[in-house]
Amino acid sequence: MSETKEVLIHADKLSKHFGDFVAVDEISFDVYKGEIFGFLGANGAGKTTAMRMLCGLSTPSSGQATVAGLDVYRKPEQIKKNIGYMSQKFSLYEDLTVMENIRFFAGIYGLSDKQIKEKSANLVGRLGLEKEAKKLVAGLPLGWKQKLSLSVALLHEPKIVFLDEPTGGVDPVTRKQFWDMIYEAAESGTTVFVTTHYLDEAEYCNRISIMVDGKIEALDSPEGLRKTYSAKNMDEVFYQLARKATRQAD
Amino acid sequence: MKQFITFVKKEFAHVFRDRKTLLMLFGLPVVQIVLFGFALTNEIKHADIAVVDNARDMASEQIILKMEGSSFFHVRKMVMDPGQTEEVFRQGKTKLVVIFPSNFYNDLLHYNKARIQIVADASDPNTATTLVAYITAIVNDYQASLPGGGPLPYAIVPEVRMLYNPDLKGAPNFVPGVMALVLLLVCVMMTSISIVREKELGTMEVLLVSPFKPILVILAKAVPYLVLSMVNLAVILLLSVYALDLPIRGSVILLFMESTLLIITALSLGLLISTVTESQQSAMFLSMMGMMLPTIMLSGYMFPIENMPKILQVISNVVPAKWYYIMVKAIMLKGLGFSYIWKETLILGGMTLFFLFISLRNFKIRLQ
Known part of the structure; x- marks a missing residue:
């Protein structure tokens, strides 16, 4: 992790208001290059909103933030070229084939024909989807779909990849494989920003921030958190913090 | 791009x-x-009409021939009493009945005036109006073809043209x-x-x-x-x-x-x-x-x-x-x-x- 300590995401008192409701309340943190940074919190704690602001899907109400050294207010278009994104919902086209999906997403990121050809063949080989390449995505098992989604999000070799609860509804075995893929990406230098509400997944991250009611209540490595809260595991840490929550889950 | x-x-x-x-x-x-x-379609093709020809003379036959020659009508010749017309409509298929009185041509020649009775089933008013218009046109047409241009020397016949869509x-x-x-x-x-x-x-x-x-x-x-x-x-x-x-x-x-x-x-x-x-x-x-x-x-x-x-x-x-x-x-x-x-x-x-x-x-x- 972070030998160079190059800051890829920097947030300073970043807030988002929806009318009177404060979804994200002055959060500040740094994410370093090659790190797997976890965003942990109950439903409605503001994880997704925070992530959307960093991706350029949502304009912050106040505060400062840079992604890949680019200001989120002034250079959202350049940020988009440097990031990959995988949303909560499965986000490939079910009525297109595996290959068509790969080509489409590679295409809209502006990859050249040669790159697209190479990468799609490579990707299909790596996922072991050779036989399914010409089949509709609709017919794939959910686990494979998720893995395909992640691979597609990484296709244009982004500096940072944002994963919004990527493992929802996936069985434990596939989840493990999925995390193997995340590690691979991190090793090859991609910074991973992942939100989750699975506490065991938090252990996989290099550092975690725990969000409660729109605020970051704790930020450290899993080990550090366990020490601070003198807890046996992440569950205990989380429950100690989450007990303070007043906000209802959405 | x-x-x-x-x-x-x-x-x-x-x-x-x-x-x-x-x-x-x-x-x-x-x-x-x-x-x-x-x-x-609301245009009329092969509408069933009945013709009661009590005259059986040159004029009535020529008018009937014109009707039969038109693709708008499917003409059936019938013989019946004047009171029976309603009976014909009740059967449902007939849309219109044309009745020529006896002495039709005679009246036309000698009195310069002859009558044709046209009875239409107006339960469908659009069809009835259109059919009556067609029949009138045929009769006028015949009148115009009579030697001397018809009984009245100064007859004013309004000529209607359906512009752009003459056949409606x-x-x-x-x-x-x-x-x-x-x-x-x-x-x-x-x-x-x-x-x-x-x-x-x-x-x-x-x-x-x-x-x-x-x-x-x-x-x-x-x-x-x-x-x-x-x-x-x-x-x-x-x-x-x-x-x-x-x-x-x-x-x-x-x-x-x-x-x-x-x-x-x-x-x-x-x-x-x-x-x-x-x-x-x-x-x-x-x-x-x-x-x-x-x-x-x-x-x-x-x-x-x-x-x-x-x-x-x-x-x-x-x-x-x-x-x-x-x-x-x-x-x-x-x-x-x-x-x-x-x-x-x-x-x-x-x-x-x-x-x-x-x-x-x-x-x-x-x-x-």
């Missing part, structure tokens, strides 16, 4: 993979044209209507559904996070439906020219240009609907209610706008199909050029800009 083409290709893949919708898109206009053209065919009216309906239906419904579907599936977010410009997403989505609508338009025009014998009197290019304008109107309406709805169902419902009904009811092609209550007449002005319908009729039936329809073009163009402006503004807000 290459990214744009990639996107358009993907949209075409969606369209062609959805066979049912595709079938509906192309089946619908064909079925409508065939139905309206051959089955649901139904087709010229509904073909422009069907065109408007199909173009609107395809473009409004399909565009709104295809955009809302991306929202529903969550793929829209992924697209918005990508460097691909949102405005291009919309343009790329519009392209396949623009192409499909053009094909549809060509099919409708070919059908109406070759199957319904309906000529296009004006410029085909102008017709296609005005249609493109309507298609763009429809696409921007579809876009507008997609910005205010979150699910495919509600997008479909809104397109149906918002487009189909006003188009059918208020564009003037089913019901004449002049006969509507004032309030509906005012409302009809905001229905894009109304203006398109006027223009298509002008081009197809009257053969008029652009100088006659620039006002309608301007109105439709203004509406399009309006819809486009509102929906693009809404679309931007959606991104926040």
Whole structure:
């Protein structure tokens, strides 16, 4: 992790208001290059909103933030070229084939024909989807779909990849494989920003921030958190913090 | 540009993979044209009429011959008492009874005045009026052919000409209507559904996070439906020219240009609907209610706008199909050029800009 300590995401008192409701309340943190940074919190704690602001899907109400050294207010278009994104919902086209999906997403990121050809063949080989390449995505098992989604999000070799609860509804075995893929990406230098509400997944991250009611209540490595809260595991840490929550889950 | 083409290709893949919708898109206009053209017409062909010829003289026989010679009627000669006419109508098939009195030709020659009794089944008033008009025309025609030009030396016979549509065919009216309906239906419904579907599936977010410009997403989505609508338009025009014998009197290019304008109107309406709805169902419902009904009811092609209550007449002005319908009729039936329809073009163009402006503004807000 972070030998160079190059800051890829920097947030300073970043807030988002929806009318009177404060979804994200002055959060500040740094994410370093090659790190797997976890965003942990109950439903409605503001994880997704925070992530959307960093991706350029949502304009912050106040505060400062840079992604890949680019200001989120002034250079959202350049940020988009440097990031990959995988949303909560499965986000490939079910009525297109595996290959068509790969080509489409590679295409809209502006990859050249040669790159697209190479990468799609490579990707299909790596996922072991050779036989399914010409089949509709609709017919794939959910686990494979998720893995395909992640691979597609990484296709244009982004500096940072944002994963919004990527493992929802996936069985434990596939989840493990999925995390193997995340590690691979991190090793090859991609910074991973992942939100989750699975506490065991938090252990996989290099550092975690725990969000409660729109605020970051704790930020450290899993080990550090366990020490601070003198807890046996992440569950205990989380429950100690989450007990303070007043906000209802959405 | 290459990214744009990639996107358009993907949209075409969606369209062609959805066979049912595709079938509906192309089946619908064909079925409508065939139905309206051959089955649901309000023109009269081979109407059953009964003729009671009590005269059996030269004049009555010639008039009957003329009736039989016309494709409007299917003439049955009958013998019956005057009181029995109602009986004939009750059987249902006969639409009209013509009765020649005895001494018909004699009266005509000697008194310069002869009577024909025409009894029509007016439970269907439109048909009855039309049939009576046809019969009257035949009788007048015969009168004019008499030596000396008829009994009255100064007879004034009003000569009615049905301009642009002399046979009072139904087709010229509904073909422009069907065109408007199909173009609107395809473009409004399909565009709104295809955009809302991306929202529903969550793929829209992924697209918005990508460097691909949102405005291009919309343009790329519009392209396949623009192409499909053009094909549809060509099919409708070919059908109406070759199957319904309906000529296009004006410029085909102008017709296609005005249609493109309507298609763009429809696409921007579809876009507008997609910005205010979150699910495919509600997008479909809104397109149906918002487009189909006003188009059918208020564009003037089913019901004449002049006969509507004032309030509906005012409302009809905001229905894009109304203006398109006027223009298509002008081009197809009257053969008029652009100088006659620039006002309608301007109105439709203004509406399009309006819809486009509102929906693009809404679309931007959606991104926040």
